[in-house]
Amino acid sequence: MDFLDTTWFKTHGRTRHFPTPEHLRSLVKLFEPPTPVKFEDLGLIVKFGSHVSVTEAINLWAIRRVFQDMIPVPEVYGWRVLEREGKTCEVFIYMQLVEGPTLAQQWPELSATDKHTICSDLRAKVSCLRSLRDSESQHVIDNGPIVFTHGDLRPANVIVTDTSPTKIVAILDWEMAGWYPDYWEDCKARFTASLGGEWRGWIDQFLDPNTEALEAFDFYTCSLGKF
Incomplete structure (x- = not known):
């Protein structure tokens, strides 16, 4: 799923591709649970793994659409779902990198x-x-x-x-x-x-x-x- 009306595609164009799942996996240490990967130059963060679900991306998309600035959340640019034997094994959520301290x-x-x-x-x-x-x-x-x-x-x-x-x-x-x-x-x-x-x-x-x-x-x- 790609949201072509989001900031990512308006900034980089519709032909710009997200970092691939294979590339993202290569950035994570073997046998360690994946942590979100930041691409600061692109203003992008990717949350992924077997513990991640599309539901989270849908929640973010819906909250931003319904409440806009009233409830600020990262903008979702798209997601990818990898399947194995017909079942979801990993989800990759591509979204806005929000800078600042917690x-x-x-x-x-x-x-x-x-x-x-x-x-x-x-x-x-x-x-x-x-x-x-x-x-x-x-x-x-x-x-x-x-x-x-x-x-x-x-x-x-x-x-x-x-x-x-x-x-x-x-x-x-x-x-x-x-x-x-x-x-x-x-x-x-x-x-x-x-x-x-x-x-x-x-x-x-x-x-x-x-x-x-x-x-x-x-x-x-x-x-x-x-x-």
């Missing part, structure tokens, strides 16, 4: 004002996501509303400016996004936050806690030895 890198140096600003902005973006409505989701049996969810909101997945006032440049890694109960975003955010870290104390600033759901989630994950 919120995880900047957080320790931010002022209290900047931290509140970032959390307020995250709350606004979560509200935007939840404004999406899926006509099929009312068919899901659950005690609470089903909403569109990022599924991995943590500082490492947020690109910000390196100057004050700090602003969100892009939200990355939409591989876990989808339709989930409204408490799922909060449970996952706390699950990925360090128990003794400062970030955990700020989650309430952009997500509404559901104590009952969180207790059940904690019990389940602890029983699996996840903490």
Whole structure:
């Protein structure tokens, strides 16, 4: 799949080819899981591997199309799917390289004002996501509303400016996004936050806690030895 109306093709022309899967594989060390490969001169990053799915690319494309600058995400230029014996074995997502530090890198140096600003902005973006409505989701049996969810909101997945006032440049890694109960975003955010870290104390600033759901989630994950 190629999106011919994207910046990549407008800049490089429709005859410009993406780096091939074979070339990308050659840049990864043998027996190590592939990590995204950056081509800074092309403004391109490629996420690939057996763990990557087309769903992530579709999520990115849809969020950018529906919300535009309200929820900034990398622009998807296209993807490739390699199959073996009729089954998908690897997916390659070609997308915009968004430059800048992550919120995880900047957080320790931010002022209290900047931290509140970032959390307020995250709350606004979560509200935007939840404004999406899926006509099929009312068919899901659950005690609470089903909403569109990022599924991995943590500082490492947020690109910000390196100057004050700090602003969100892009939200990355939409591989876990989808339709989930409204408490799922909060449970996952706390699950990925360090128990003794400062970030955990700020989650309430952009997500509404559901104590009952969180207790059940904690019990389940602890029983699996996840903490």
